[in-house]
Amino acid sequence: MRALVILRSSTTATALSPPPPHHHHHRSTRPPSLSRTPPPSISTVRSLPAASLSALRCDPEPQLRALADLASGLAGDARLDDFATVADQVVASGAEVSLFVAELDVELVGKGLARGLREGRLWSFVEALRVVEKLGIAPAKVVDGAAMDLLGKECERLMDCGDAKSLVQVMEILAGFKFPVRELAKPANVIRVLIDQRSPNLAIRYACIFPHAQILFCTIIHEFGKKGDLVSALKAYEACKKSSNGPNMFVYRKIIDVCGLCGDADESRHIYEDLLNQGIVPNIYVFNSLINVNAHDLSYTLHIYKTMQNVGVTPDMATYNILLKACCLAGRVDLAKEIYQEVQDLESTRALKLDVFTYSTIIKVFADAKLWQMALQIKDDMLRAGVTPNTVTWSSLISACAKAGLVDQAIQLFEEMLLAGCKPNSQCCNVLLHACVEACQFDRAFRLFQAWKDRKLAKTSIGDHGSRKQSLLSKVRQKENSSHTPENACKTHHTSFVKRYPFSPTTTTYNILMKACGTDYHRAKALMEEMKAAGLTPNHISWSILIDLCGGSGNVEGALQLLKMMRAAKIQPDVIAYTTAIKVCVDGRQLKRAFSLYEEMKRYQVEPNLVTYNTLLRARSRYGSLHEVQQCLAIYQDMRKAGYKPNDHYLKALIEEWCEGVIQDNDMNQGEVSSLNGTDLSKPNSLLLEKIAVYVQRSIAESLAIDLQGLSKVEARIVVLAVLRMIKENFSMGNEVNDDVLIVVGVSEINAKPTDQRSEVKDAIVKLLKNELGIDVLLIEPRPGRTPSRESETSTRRPVVLQRLKLTRKSLHDWLRR
Template sequence: MHHGSLEEFVRLMEIFAGYGLFIKDISDPGGTIKFFVEKCKPEMAVRYASLFPQFGLLVCCIIQEFGKKKDKFSARRTYKAFSEEFDGVDMHVCRTLIDVYGLCGDFLKSRQMFEGLLARNITPNIFFFNSLMNVNSHDLSYTLNVYNHMQILGVTADMTSYNILLKACQNAKRVDLAQKIYEEAKKVASDGAFKLDIITYSTMMKVFADAKMLEMAFKIKDEIIIAGIRANVVTWSTLISACASATLVDEAIKIFEEMLMAGCEPNAYCFNSLLYACVESCQYDRAFRFFYTWKETGFEVVNFDQGSKQVIPFKPTVATFNILMKACGTDHFRAKALIQEMKTMGLSPNHISWSVLIDIYGNAYDMKGVMQALKAMRDTGIKLDVVAYTVAIKACAQNGNPRLAFSLFEEMKRDQLKPNWVTYKTLLRARSQYGSLCEVQQCLAVYQDMRKAGYGSNDYYLKELLEEWCEGVICSNSQKKNLLSIDKRFNLNNSKKLGCLLLERVATFLQKDTDDYQAIDIRGLTKIEARIVILSVLRMIKENYQQGKIIQDDMIIIVGVGDESTCSTGTEHEIKQAIIRVLQGELGLDVVTGHKPDLNLSMVVKNSTFAEDKYKARRPHYSGLLKITKESIYQWLQRKEVTKIWFNRTYIFLGRHRSVIN
């Protein structure tokens, strides 16, 4: 066997069994089965197990061993091989396979197995039903359906069944249904069918604790005392965690002391919950005092069995240090000392530890420390996750470095990590730092990527960015604020109507090349929306011109044909006149109305999203088109450039001769 001749080994065992020899005296069944599992030989393991009278029990062990390795395919092969050897259905083997499916997260396979048994008119036993409900406890409707099916088939529910139902209600946060099931379980228990155990009470207590119903949770604690059941560490941990979530530090400490007096040994979750309560209520010094006191003295627990007291040493975990690091605020020196202390105790900082450290550096406006922490995280062999990237992007936004933020965002996508909603929100909220066309285009790309990922579009920050950026074509920074206040009022009253149409249209135009934006289709937009679109395109032309790109064609604006019902602030004619006032009055551009487009533009109009089939027949004179000649755009850009140069030189002159002017 150890030389790999597994076929010969099994055949030899079969020969010995044929002569009536005791195989268990020749080879240990437990060790041999584990050997077959390590070699991934499920069929060979089943052949070996069939030599023993406890065939079904050994097959359950084989399936469980494969389940520990998360190898559901080998577990399924084991079950298939067992079915070929065994005449009939062994419910314990079926139940074990369902447990493995749950361990591997494949709850659909468990449902298929259940349906297969029903199709063969086989009634599962209570153990099978309990495992099936437990594996599917994340789906309350299906769990209740299985429970109802169990009642129809005449299978009596036991205490485990009710505990699983309460667990499903807890996962679904259905307090009302959990209370009904709990009352039903108490009624059945009062009839003598079974007795409620500590798991029942603890689960119900967790239901109330998660719902922030502390009074009801403490009422369950009183019921435990009346029932004469000794609370375990799960029960106490649930109460401490409930108080911690409500930032009731004193109450959490009181429960913790009661647990020690009751002789229950606290686990890591208990004191981590206490520290978390201190941190959430901003009692940072108190959290550190608890930590160092526990390290020095440990916990004194009453041992009722021996009638004595014993001191249990305090063993902090990685989660303990992560909670304390959040109490460091912007003191990155103290946070680094905690990481070093963690390593001294033989603990390895995880991705949460490094993410908290990165966030501390970011809040301290130390970008060098942020990048060093990212590098240290990589050097330790921990792969950067979405949280670490998002915290680093947040630090870049806080420190006014959008270029590095976008660089990290692209790096995260190259690592095949999907940004979450917080990542997108962090990038969009930094809109006040985006000034160049490249940064605005990147922001628009982030917005579109967020919508494609299925997240609700956060239009507010992007609209603010577009308003500030496009109004910069006309206004100085001081004038920009007044215009923004007007647009904000408009957006507040028309937020539902503005929606994604404007942002998608602007995103489409701003991500085109300069050779592709000659035709701007503003049909279906309001006056304010149309203004933002046109000024955004002009801002793009301006920035490209400053980088040396030449204007090659005229710019055409498609105003009609439009339905007046689509215009929320005025008719099509009013929108057209408002656009002309912006272009001629505020920018000094020459606008030609009633322009007849060339063939290429006709194709653009024809293929436009809002174009109509009878466009030419309805508007033969093209009254819905505006043209701005490239010469006019060029002259406008020249005026802007001269003004910019004059202001820059004046600023330099004033700077050099400040004392003379004073």
């Protein structure tokens, strides 16, 4: 029986005859070119006709042999799509697939798959594997080692071109085929690509491929945390919880640590509360991570500490170290002492063993509190306990003495560290230099720096090293009983040990030395050049110090030029640099430039700090024009909006002086001249200044209504004078008054007696305007602020009225023209 297989091509359909019966039995003994009928020249196989499918059901074996031979040939020619179509149709026909598989040349199929990969047809390869699996053949058996290597290269290509979605799809499919996908691409590399692309969903799908998904989830959570992407880390955490069969403390600890990395301690608390709601008791490591992330909140830290004890989790040494860290951050020396004593008691019972981290932390607590004697006592405790101080310990001890201003003691500790064989790091050296600068021992700082840097000064031979060390030890013991160390001795001791440790100056080192230049701008500039020659890049602090020194020498132009050079060096000036430049301009009485720099800060979106605002607000000792008042009041308002609480009294005194200038310029009797002595300084002045700021920013053409409600009579006087001075200065510039000015004295009820304060304010303002300035004032009769309703007529509540004064436009013009 012959069956027709319709193969779609450009012009023809070919009829295939079944091969001779012996053809497949001797396939291995003949060359590939003779072992099968050459397939027709076609591009794809679309379908098998109904007649052919019927023939397969009636007499399947010859037809299946023919189709197997055809499929083998297509696969061998790497026509994987056509091979998949033929095999799919065989499966769909309902014929005995095992007969087709028995006649299929699996080796030839494998070679075709490898060739397809070499040609870069990855998806055709995957589709062919899918069909192979439908035939009942394990896809992994069809792909040999060479094809696996090619498959790995394809996966690497997808990673290199950033096609993460395709990579994960391929990995999912291959994992379903039981391929060793871990060998195709290193999971760490794949996760890195997915993290860099911020693709948490793809990362989750990729992790779910592996049996050790929980470990990969931890890696994903941690890597997203390092990127500061807490949202993606939380997505991975939730997916991990769903895929887990039970509590995974390692994952809980990791996500809490990531909350700390991302600076979101509140989220770590939510995760902890969620564990408690699920009835999960965290282990000691999860508790320690939670305490560490929330170390800035001592009360919460102590709450968790008590909770872990209540649930039966015993604190370990790490717990107490974190508690000491929390005390250090909170500045609670008393509590740190109690915890330290508790740990010592536990050590006496051998329940715990204090480590170098514990001692170093408690020393830092005392160092920050400037309790240098107690810090030295802890050092003695750790030496008695047989714990060797490390670099951090020595640095904290040196810092304790440096913060207390004990430069000699700090240098002595530095020598002891060298004698103990501990190599100081750059931070330790910087602390020592900073101590010298803070004590104004500038020459000593430079001598120490030169001694550490200049290797030629240290020529200690190996032979006399032992005797010199003993000599130095005796000198150190002598210094312990004295409070002063000669500078020459210090220099000798340091230069003797220069070769024992490498010293690499940092940018911070040079910044400290630049501060040690005092007022010597040229020396500081030379240090910056030396810093550049050493391969270090000056930072914001370096430039700020140089700007300050240049301005301190009276060279304002040079200081501003340095600010431009800083930007030219691709370092955007920060708030410190701008504030320093503003201070230089203020000190040089170039106030226009100072305020111009402030505006430049806002253009570059650099947020001013408290020092910036105070420097500008105190730039003037008096105000000479409306523009200057407007300028400072605008800065004052910016300061309040930024959340700072300014001292209003200084600014108010200047504005009061400026306001009183209206009377002085009028050459009239000042009468009751106001002063701050007449103001209630116990209440904030922000209301007064805010009102003035609102009024003086208005145009003279606007209709003015001055609201004096809530102000004392002195404050009301200042507001009225401020508005009048604003009107007068604008009038002198050619701006006419176009409307009357209304003054709202207060709010009262009809038929109610005015309070003493409102009466005083009204009388004071009338006296000011009529007697001192000669301006006519009209008292507007009270009228209801709103029409009483029928309900209000029967109610005990009285209608509200406004007490107002009017300054007519004519009266103001007469005053302005005098």
